[in-house]
Amino acid sequence: MTTSPLLEFTDLTKRFGGVTALDAFSMHLDRGEILGLIGPNGSGKTTSFNLLTGIYPATAGTIRFDGQEITNASPRQVYEAGIVRTFQRSRLCLELSIYDNIMIGDTSRLSQGLWANLVKRNSFRAEFDASFQKARDLVATFSGHLADRMFEPVGTLPMIERRRIEICRALVSAPRLLLLDEPSAGMTHDETDQLMRDILDVRARGNGLSIIIVEHEMGVIERITDRCVVLSYGRKIADGTYAEVASDAEVQNAYLGVD
Amino acid sequence: MTDIVMSPPVRRAGWIPGIATVAAVALYGWAILSAEEDWQVLGLLALAVIATVIGMVSGFGRSVQASWAAHESKLNGAALIGIVAVIAALSTQHFPLLMLSTMLLYFTASLGMNIQFGYTGMVNFAGAAFFGAGAYTAAVMGNVAWFPPLLTLVLGGVVSMALSLVLVFPIVRTTGHYAAVVTIAFGVLFKTFLEVNEILGGPQGLMVSSMRLLGWDFMDSPQIGGMKLSFYVNYALLCTALAALVFIAVRRLERSWLGLHMDAVRLDETAAACFGISVKKTKILAFLSGNMILGIAGALYGMMISFIAPSSFTFSDSLLMVSMVLLGGMGSPWGGALAAAIVILLPEKLQFLQEYRFLLFSVLVILVLLFRPDGLLPRQIRNYFPGARSRQ
DSSP states (O other): OOOOSSSSEEEEEEETTTTTEEEEEEEOOOOTTTTEEESTTTHHHHHHHHHHHSOOSSEEEEEEEEEEEOTTTHHHHHHHHHEOOSSSSOOTTSSSHHHHHHHHTOOOOOOOHHIIIOOHHHHHHHHOOOOOHHHHHHHHHHHHGGGGTTTTBBGGGGGHOOOOOOHHHHHHHHOOOEEEEEEETTTHHHHHHHHHHHHHHHHHEEEEEEEEEEEEEEHHHHHSSSEOOOOOEEEEEEEOOOOHTTTTTTHHHHOOOOO | OOOOOOOOOOOHHHHHHHHHHHHHHHHHHHHHHOOOOOHHHHHHHHHHHHHHHHHHHTTTTHHHHHHHHHHHHHHHHHHHHHHHHHHHHTTHHHHHHHHHHHHHHOOOOOOHOOIIIIIOOOOOOOHHHHHHHHHHHHHHHHTTSSOHHHHHHHHHHHHHHHHHHHHHHHHHHHHHHHHHHHHHHHHHHHHHHHHHHHTTTTTEEEOOOOEEOOOOOSSSSSEEEEEETHHHHHHHHHHHHHHHHHHHHHHHHTTTTTHHHHHHHHOOOHHHTTTOOHHHHHHHHHHHHHHHHHHHHHHHHHHHHEEEEESOOOOOHHHHHHHHHHHHHHTOHHHHHHHHHHHHHHHHHGGTTTTTTHHHHHHHHHHHHHOOTOOOOOOOOSSSTOOGGGGG
């Protein structure tokens, strides 16, 4: 058993021109932990996701995942290391079917060669059958009635179902770290509640999944996180359990302003 | 007792609507290709419009769709037989056969453009240049007596692919409009190069020697039972075979993980990259394979019309190819077939309207974009193994 953290940021910094979006941000994530990343708008939460997943290069600092340095790795390398994410604005392919969208998440297991895809249709068929079963089972755990609608376009689904499909797409490759960027955005209170139950379900199923969640809905953060990290203007201002950070004076100032 | 309602067993759609459509389209194709009088052409065009409207209102269109989804391979086979039947019916007439063959080659070209534009979202405004690259390859290789002409077709594809290899690097480094501008520049460059290059005939162009297959020269007219057929029968059949082969390949590509990745790259590059899809590799594959198809079609086109010049491969020809994809429906192979037919037939059959026919064509494109933005035959949701869906 290693006790080193799964993920570690050291002095991670990102500047866009003169704006410092993330300023020497250091934090760690333990194995199997659910970490809430919170802070007011523009405090650098999504930016840290974008640095971590290789969408932007970091200006300075390092990111280590499971002992390996992955600072400035390409999105593809990050995915192959076992880190997947959902997006703040849903980024499903609306005109593709539920099945297609989920399969986009499983690239690492599907044949990529021309020969395997075009000529060896029998082995492609076997791959299709296996992955269809897997995708269907995954969808069924979140939303039973969608399991029979795998070939319907995602664009016809309501917001909560789209989020679920997005989470299925992220989970289908059996990742080690799941990044959720505002999963409750655009959803009603009840829908958010359902979604949180789903996420706890996923973790309860074991397989040691760790989660970082960016969220504005404090009820959600309180309910599901083990620990919270609070960002304000790109700097970390608090790190602890929800109860600890909620009572922190600096955090209250960041959210409510100082007189 | 129980309020569970038993749903009736799902019935698979029958094949009759599909077969009926194939037969009707084949008959119509024969009629309009052989129509010579203006009133015949106008009558047939009116008939097409009326039949389409009735088909859409009565729901027959949907049953054709269901029929096709349930019996796809059989109906594709029927469509192939339909084309051969039209060729047989027109077998003594030069001009209709030439038109049909041109349509089939443009259909093939539209399949190539579809991989690039329809699936991967890369607009290629140099389609005519890659088509032309194939045709010029055929012209040059025609002088090499020992080289088998069938391999020349392949070589046309390879040359076109080699040219795209030069172009693909600036294209994968740019996105959207910028990539489109790169292709426009290439198309113009290609035509200008041909015009100033003396070895390739300059503005006067080059003769292309005909197709020969197993010692059979395609310029010879086949004789069946004392009846002399048009030599274009040879080309029409070969064009059909080429279109069918490319159709199968493109269909398989679409219904594979590679086709899925192309869609993912078109719809959201960032999300695609976050799930391990190599955006660059996918774009290179789409661009090269699409242009290879254009090159092969171009080589056969050159052999068939036996004379090519730079003026046959202009920017407006490239635009025509792009508009075929839009008109038929992005990513819809059969849409490309319909669009190719319209693009070739309308200007040819409406000669009596003189230059107004191009106006008519433009109006048609605008109407389609306004009222059917997904094209005449919009793409269906990806069905990896049609006919086998009931297992779910």
